[in-house]
Structure formats: C-alpha cells, structure tokens
Amino acid sequence: MKRSNLCRALLGLGILCYLLLMPARLQKGRGEEFYRANHLSSPPAYEGTFVLWHVVSQKTYQGSVTKLLQALAEEFSSAHYGLRIEVAGMGEEDFQERLSMGREPDLISFFTGALPQEQLRPMQWRELPVLRPGLAAGEYACPWFFSGYVYAASTLEYGEKPSSGAGGYAEAIPGAYYGFSGADKTREEFLAGKAQCALADLRAYGDLVRREAGPEWAAVPAGDFTDQVCYMGVFRRGREGSEACLVRFMEFLLQKKSQRALSALGAFSVLQDGGQSFSLSFLEETNKAYAHVTTPDPFAYYSHKAALKEEAAATLQGDMQAEKRFFERLRVVIPG
Numbered sequence: 093m094k095r096s097n098l099c100r101a102l103l104g105l106g107i108l109c110y111l112l113l114m115p116a117r118l119q120k121g122r123g124e125e126f127y128r129a130n131h132l133s134s135p136p137a138y139e140g141t142f143v144l145w146h147v148v149s150q151k152t153y154q155g156s157v158t159k160l161l162q163a164l165a166e167e168f169s170s171a172h173y174g175l176r177i178e179v180a181g182m183g184e185e186d187f188q189e190r191l192s193m194g195r196e197p198d199l200i201s202f203f204t205g206a207l208p209q210e211q212l213r214p215m216q217w218r219e220l221p222v223l224r225p226g227l228a229a230g231e232y233a234c235p236w237f238f239s240g241y242v243y244a245a246s247t248l249e250y251g252e253k254p255s256s257g258a259g260g261y262a263e264a265i266p267g268a269y270y271g272f273s274g275a276d277k278t279r280e281e282f283l284a285g286k287a288q289c290a291l292a293d294l295r296a297y298g299d300l301v302r303r304e305a306g307p308e309w310a311a312v313p314a315g316d317f318t319d320q321v322c323y324m325g326v327f328r329r330g331r332e333g334s335e336a337c338l339v340r341f342m343e344f345l346l347q348k349k350s351q352r353a354l355s356a357l358g359a360f361s362v363l364q365d366g367g368q369s370f371s372l373s374f375l376e377e378t379n380k381a382y383a384h385v386t387t388p389d390p391f392a393y394y395s396h397k398a399a400l401k402e403e404a405a406a407t408l409q410g411d412m413q414a415e416k417r418f419f420e421r422l423r424v425v426i427p428g
Contacts (some may be wrong), residue, residue: 139174142330142337145190145197146181149206150320151295152239153358153375154302157181157322160353163307168344176342176373198330201236204319205393212325218339221346224365226316226385233323233390235355235362236345240318240378241266242311244297245289259288267291268404268418275408278361293320294358294378310375313381321362321387388425396425 144165146158158181165177182190184206200212212232214415220229222305229233236406241263261282277287283299285389290297291314301309324332324342344350351361355368362378370376393400400421406414 104131114122114190127352130244140331140333141176142198142334144177144179144199144201145187145327146179146201147184147187148181149184150203150239150293150322152354153294153298155357157201157237157357157359160357164345164350164353165341169213171344172340175337175340177337178412189331196329197327198334199324199341200327201322201324202233202390204321204323204388204390205397208394209391211328213328213330213335215335215338216325218343220342223362224364224382224385226387227321227362230390233325234342235321235323236342237351237359237362238318238321238382238385238387239294239359240320240382241291241314242297242374242378243289243314244300244311246285246309246311256289260290262333262408263293263296264401264404264408265319266293266314266317268407268415269422270314272408273410283375294375298358311378313374313378315386316384317386318382318384319388321385323389323390341357386426388422389427394424400425 093169093415124286134276137220144161146161148158149226151157158179161181162179165179169176176205200207215234216231217234220234223229223235227238256271256273259277260272260274261277262272266272267275272291275291277290279296281287282290282292283296285300285303292300297309297311314334324345326338346363348363348367351363351366352368354361354366355370358370358375360366360382361368368379370379400418403414403418403421407418
C-alpha cells in the first residue's frame with residue numbers, strides 16, 4: 093500500500109508539473125508560429141546575421157546617418173525572425189584599411205563615386221516604389237536617400253541668389269556646374285564665417301549656422317544637381333543569402349515610414365512622393381528643387397571623379413579650356 097501510494101503521489105506530481113510548465117512551452121511555440129504567420133510575408137530562405145557597412149564620404153544637414161540606419165536595421169530585424177542586420181559606420185580611409193586587412197561586409201551603403209562597380213555583386217530587385225525622376229535602381233545598387241547643395245550668403249534676401257563676387261566659397265564640382273565665380277575662400281574660411289557667399293553642401297551650411305557667434309546666414313536651393321546620392325548594394329563576397337536579405341531590407345527602407353525618418357537629418361527621400369516635411373523652410377524649398385534629380389552614375393563618377401575635381405577647380409579660376417573638358421566629362425558620367 094505504501095508503494096502504491098508513493099506511485100500515485102509521483103504520478104500526481106508529474107501531472108502537476110506538466111500542467112504548470114507545458115502551457116508556457118506551448119505558448120512559446122504558438123508565439124513563434126504567430127510571429128511567422130503575421131510578421132513574415134513568406135518564410136525566410138536565409139537566417140543569421142548580416143554585416144552592413146555605411147561609408148561616410150558625405151554628411152547630411154545634421155545628425156548621423158549611421159545611427160538612423162542602426163535604428164532602422166534594428167526595427168527591420170525585429171520584424172524578421174531569425175534575421176539580423178548589424179550596422180557599422182566608417183570613413184573612406186577606414187573602409188579602405190579594412191579591405192586591405194581582408195575584412196569585408198555583406199552589404200554596403202555608399203555615396204556616389206565612393207567605390208567601383210567591381211566591388212559589388214549584381215542584383216535582381218523585386219518591384220520597387222516609384223522613385224524621383226533622375227533616380228533609378230541599377231543592376232548593382234539602389235538609392236535610398238540623398239543630400240544636396242544650396243547658395244548661401246550672410247546678407248541674402250529670401251529667394252535671391254548671391255552675386256558671386258570675390259570672397260566666396262564653392263565646392264569644386266557643383267561650383268563649376270553652376271558657374272559660380274569668385275571662389276577664393278576655403279571650406280575652413282567659410283565655416284569660420286569669413287566668406288561673403290557660398291555654394292555649399294548642406295552639412296557645411298548646417299555647421300556654419302550652428303555656430304554660436306557670427307552673422308546671420310540664409311540659403312536658397314542651388315538647383316537639381318547633386319553627387320550626394322547614397323546607394324546600397326551587396327558586397328562582392330557577401331555570404332549566401334545576402335541578395336535576398338538586401339532585397340527585403342531595401343523594400344523596408346523604401347517604405348514611406350522609413351523615408352520620412354530622413355527628415356530629422358535634413359536628408360531627402362528618393363521616392364517621388366516621400367511624404368516628407370521639414371521644420372526649416374529652406375530645406376522644404378531645396379527638397380522641392382530636387383523634384384527631378386540630375387546626378388552622375390555612381391560608378392562612372394568613381395572613374396572620373398579625380399579628373400572632374402581637377403577640371404572643376406581650374407574652371408572656378410577662369411580656365412576656359414578646363415571648363416570645356418569639365419562639361420564634356422560630365423556628359424559622360426550623367427545619364428541622358
């Protein structure tokens with residue numbers, strides 16, 4: 093009888109443990125099934141951690157693209173079970189140093205002219221949303237945001253472009269493109285408030301107006317040219333599944349919610365209808381000025397960038413022959 097009672101007690105204890113523990117395990121399994129059924133459009137054919145490098149050769153009006161990209165990658169990873177994207181930002185020198193040490197990412201975010209096509213793997217994009225005229229997903233990369241240029245002056249009336257007299261600063265290539273003259277000041281002098289006017293990228297202008305002291309500055313859009321388009325692609329030796337991962341991630345980045353997040357950086361959506369709004373009026377106007385984007389092919393620009401900079405610098409000094417060569421070369425690198 094004692095042995096029988098002991099068996100009954102042990103059996104009862106086992107049933108009690110089952111009733112207490114199994115619902116949690118079943119709920120975990122059901123939770124995973126629910127997650128897959130409701131958060132994944134189809135079961136992933138790939139799992140694991142993919143490394144994404146953002147090469148910082150340009151900067152937005154304010155903030156950090158790397159931090160935004162990390163936040164977006166975290167949101168994407170949480171919605172794709174078993175898949176994670178880890179983001180690291182670095183300058184061009186650090187990027188080249190890592191490559192020389194044999195380190196490579198799976199995915200890469202880069203600006204126009206930052207690397208050659210040979211470092212990327214060809215892609216097959218699924219259906220993408222409508223991009224702004226002048227921007228397109230190519231065989232090797234797809235744009236996901238861009239920045240641009242403004243005319244700026246310390247005594248600028250709203251809507252007026254500077255007279256381009258002496259005492260100005262200009263980025264060489266856009267300066268030559270827009271015919272900016274009198275560019276005898278350096279970037280450092282401009283940032284110190286020692287230039288009267290400028291044709292500057294948005295980050296340089298942002299750094300200037302965020303100074304605590306100095307004259308008031310205003311800016312108006314320079315036009316529709318930019319060489320600050322940021323693309324994303326799969327690196328040449330990215331691990332298996334990188335292409336499928338990037339296709340999914342690009343679809344996420346090109347959603348309006350993700351594109352609207354760029355507004356906080358003063359960066360512009362690549363979508364024809366990005367739904368952006370900006371707290372600063374000159375950013376609103378600059379965004380409108382880029383309704384059609386004139387921009388070089390990212391890989392042709394890589395091949396010709398050094399020569400373009402040299403010819404542009406000479407053009408700003410009044411060299412007519414350099415100006416002719418500059419625009420001939422531009423016709424090679426700008427599609428259409």
